[in-house]
Amino acid sequence: MTYRKARSPGRRILDRQGGSVTLQIVISGRGGQGAQLAGNLLAMAFFAEGREVQCFATYGGARRGTPVSSFIRVDDRPIRVRCDIEQADALLCFDASLLAGKFLASARPGALIVVNSSRPRGEFASELPGYRVLPVDGLAIAQRNGLGRIVNSALLGAFARALESPALDTLSRTIADAAPKSGQENSQACLEGYRAIGEQLQRAAA
Amino acid sequence: MNAGAKRVLLTGNHAVAWGARLSRPKVIPVYPITPQTPVLELLTEFHAAGELDAEMLTPESEHSVMAACIPASLTGVRVFTATASQGLMLMHELLHYASGARAPIVMANVNRTIASPWAFWPDQTDSLAQRDTGWIQLYVESAQEALDSVIQAFRIAERVFLPVMINLDAFYVSHALEPVELPAQALIDAYLPPYAPQHFIDPERGESWGNVVSQDLYCRHRQDIGAAMDRVPAIAAQADQEWQRATGRGWGVIERYRCEDAELVIASLGSMCGTAREAVDALRADGHAAGLVKVRLFRPLPLAALRTALGGVRDVLVLDRNFSPGAGGVLHQELRAALYGMPSPPRVHGLLAGVGGVNVPPQKIVDLALAARNREPAAEPVWAN
Numbered sequence: 011m012t013y014r015k016a017r018s019p020g021r022r023i024l025d026r027q028g029g030s031v032t033l034q035i036v037i038s039g040r041g042g043q044g045a046q047l048a049g050n051l052l053a054m055a056f057f058a059e060g061r062e063v064q065c066f067a068t069y070g071g072a073r074r075g076t077p078v079s080s081f082i083r084v085d086d087r088p089i090r091v092r093c094d095i096e097q098a099d100a101l102l103c104f105d106a107s108l109l110a111g112k113f114l115a116s117a118r119p120g121a122l123i124v125v126n127s128s129r130p131r132g133e134f135a136s137e138l139p140g141y142r143v144l145p146v147d148g149l150a151i152a153q154r155n156g157l158g159r160i161v162n163s164a165l166l167g168a169f170a171r172a173l174e175s176p177a178l179d180t181l182s183r184t185i186a187d188a189a190p191k192s193g194q195e196n197s198q199a200c201l202e203g204y205r206a207i208g209e210q211l212q213r214a215a216a
Numbered sequence: 217m218n219a220g221a222k223r224v225l226l227t228g229n230h231a232v233a234w235g236a237r238l239s240r241p242k243v244i245p246v247y248p249i250t251p252q253t254p255v256l257e258l259l260t261e262f263h264a265a266g267e268l269d270a271e272m273l274t275p276e277s278e279h280s281v282m283a284a285c286i287p288a289s290l291t292g293v294r295v296f297t298a299t300a301s302q303g304l305m306l307m308h309e310l311l312h313y314a315s316g317a318r319a320p321i322v323m324a325n326v327n328r329t330i331a332s333p334w335a336f337w338p339d340q341t342d343s344l345a346q347r348d349t350g351w352i353q354l355y356v357e358s359a360q361e362a363l364d365s366v367i368q369a370f371r372i373a374e375r376v377f378l379p380v381m382i383n384l385d386a387f388y389v390s391h392a393l394e395p396v397e398l399p400a401q402a403l404i405d406a407y408l409p410p411y412a413p414q415h416f417i418d419p420e421r422g423e424s425w426g427n428v429v430s431q432d433l434y435c436r437h438r439q440d441i442g443a444a445m446d447r448v449p450a451i452a453a454q455a456d457q458e459w460q461r462a463t464g465r466g467w468g469v470i471e472r473y474r475c476e477d478a479e480l481v482i483a484s485l486g487s488m489c490g491t492a493r494e495a496v497d498a499l500r501a502d503g504h505a506a507g508l509v510k511v512r513l514f515r516p517l518p519l520a521a522l523r524t525a526l527g528g529v530r531d532v533l534v535l536d537r538n539f540s541p542g543a544g545g546v547l548h549q550e551l552r553a554a555l556y557g558m559p560s561p562p563r564v565h566g567l568l569a570g571v572g573g574v575n576v577p578p579q580k581i582v583d584l585a586l587a588a589r590n591r592e593p594a595a596e597p598v599w600a601n
Contacts (some may be wrong), residue, residue, distance in 0.1 A: 131437065
C-alpha cells in the first residue's frame with residue numbers, strides 16, 4: 011500500500027516515528043444505503059488478508075436518509091489510536107450530494123475519492139481539483155444485477171480497485187458470505203464495480 | 217495463540233458478550249440502552265441458540281435489573297449484566313445495595329455522556345460518579361481487554377465478595393470492530409471454576425440478608441467492605457498474572473508504558489490511553505523522556521503502585537474524559553490526593569480533554585504534553601478543547 015500521511019507542519023513530530031503508516035478511510039452514505047455495512051465488509055476483507063483493522067460507525071441519532079459515516083483504519087501493526095479520522099487517505103461516497111462540508115473536510119489534500127455517480131470524471135475533476143475523484147455508477151450496476159437500490163457491493167468493488175486492495179476475490183467472498191440473500195448477484199455487482207474503475211484508470215493512463 | 221483459540225473480528229460490545237458467555241453466568245437481567253444494546257442482543261442470540269445456559273430476565277428498567285441481580289447473586293449463582301449512561305444513573309440506589317449485600321455481580325458499563333442535553337458520545341462521568349458505591353471499577357482500552365476483563369472480573373469479585381464494573385468507552389471501544397482472540401471454553405473453565413460460596417440464600421437454609429442492624433454492626437460491616445477493597449489490588453494483580461500465564465495476555469492493575477526514566481508521564485483511563493501511546497512514541501522519537509501510566513483499576517485506586525510509578529517524575533499530565541462541575545477532572549483529583557505528602561511529589565497537571573466526546577488525536581496530546589513542561593500546574597480545572 012502506497013498511501014502516505016499528509017505532512018503538514020503540525021504533524022511533524024508524529025511523522026518522525028517511521029514504521030508502517032495507517033491507511034485511513036471514511037465511508038459516507040445516507041441511513042439505509044448500507045454505508046455502515048460496507049465499512050464492516052471492507053474491514054472484514056482486509057482482516058481476511060491478514061491486516062490489522064479498526065472500524066467504527068456513527069450511531070444513535072442515525073435515521074433513514076440522514077448522513078451516516080463509517081471509519082476504517084488498516085495497518086500491518088496493531089491499531090492503538092482511538093480517535094476520529096480527520097485526514098482520511100480515501101473516501102467512499104454513497105451519495106454525491108454528501109461530497110461537501112464536513113465529510114469532504116475529513117479527507118487529506120489529494121485524497122482518493124470514489125463516488126456513486128453517473129456523472130463523468132471530468133466534471134468532478136474541475137469541481138474538486140484538490141482530490142483524485144473516481145465516479146462509478148453504482149445504481150446502474152445494482153439495477154443490472156437485480157439488486158434495486160442496494161449499491162454497496164458495486165461501490166466496494168470499485169473502491170477496492172481504486173485502492174488496489176483488498177484483492178477482488180477476497181472482497182467478493184466476504185460479500186457473498188455476509189449477504190443474507192442474492193450472494194451471487196452481489197458478487198457480480200462487486201466485480202462490475204471493480205471493472206468499471208479498472209477501465210476508467212486504463213483510459214486515463216492511455 | 218492458545219490451543220483452541222480463534223482470532224475473529226468483534227466490536228467491544230460483542231467482546232463483552234463473549235466474555236460473559238465464556239464465564240457461564242446463571243442469571244442475566246438486562247435492559248437495553250444505546251450504546252450497550254449490542255451486548256444484550258448477542259447474549260439473547262446465544263441464549264436462543266441454546267449456547268448460553270442462563271436465565272435471562274428483561275425487566276422494565278435498569279433499576280429493576282439491578283434489583284434482580286442482587287437476590288440472584290445472593291442465591292449463590294454467577295450474575296452478569298450490562299448498561300450505560302442513563303441506565304447506570306437509574307441503578308444508582310441499588311449499586312450501593314449490591315456492594316453492601318456483598319453480591320459479586322459483574323457488570324459492563326459503556327461510558328456515555330449523561331443527559332441533559334441528550335448525546336451518545338464517549339464520556340466517563342457516568343461511571344466515575346459511582347466511585348463511592350463500593351463497586352470495584354476497571355477501565356479498558358480495547359475489545360480484547362474488555363473480553364479478558366469480564367472473565368477476570370468474576371475471579372476478583374468472587375474472591376472478595378464485591379461487585380465489579382468493567383467500563384468501556386462508547387464508540388471507540390463499544391462500536392469499534394477489531395481483531396480479538398477468542399479463548400477456548402476449556403481454558404476459561406480451568407481459570408474460572410464454578411461459583412460455590414459458603415453462604416447463600418435458599419428456602420431450605422436458615423440464612424437471610426437485609427435485617428435492620430445496630431450502629432455498631434453497620435459500622436463493622438462498612439469496615440469489612442473496606443478491608444475487602446484493600447485486598448483487591450493484590451487479588452486483581454494475581455488474577456491478571458494467572459490470565460497472562462494462561463493466554464499470554466496481561467493488562468496490569470496499572471500499566472506503565474515507556475516510563476523508564478520518564479520526566480513527563482501522561483495518566484488516563486480507558487480508550488484515551490491507546491491514543492496516548494502514539495503520542496508517547498512520537499515524543500520519545502523527538503527526544504522527550506515521556507511515558508504513559510494507564511490506570512486500569514480505578515476502584516480501589518492502587519495507591520502503592522501509583523506512588524511507585526509516579527514518584528520521581530517531574531510532570532504528570534492527567535487527561536480526564538469526564539467532568540465533575542465544581543471540582544474538575546475526577547482522575548486528576550484522585551491522583552493529586554494519592555500523591556499528596558510524598559517527598560518531592562510530581563507536578564500534577566489536570567486537563568479536561570475529550571469531555572462530551574470531543575476528539576483528542578495524538579497530535580493534541582503531544583501539544584498538551586509539550587506545553588505542560590513549561591507551566592506550573594493550575595489548582596483550578598483546565599479545559600483543553
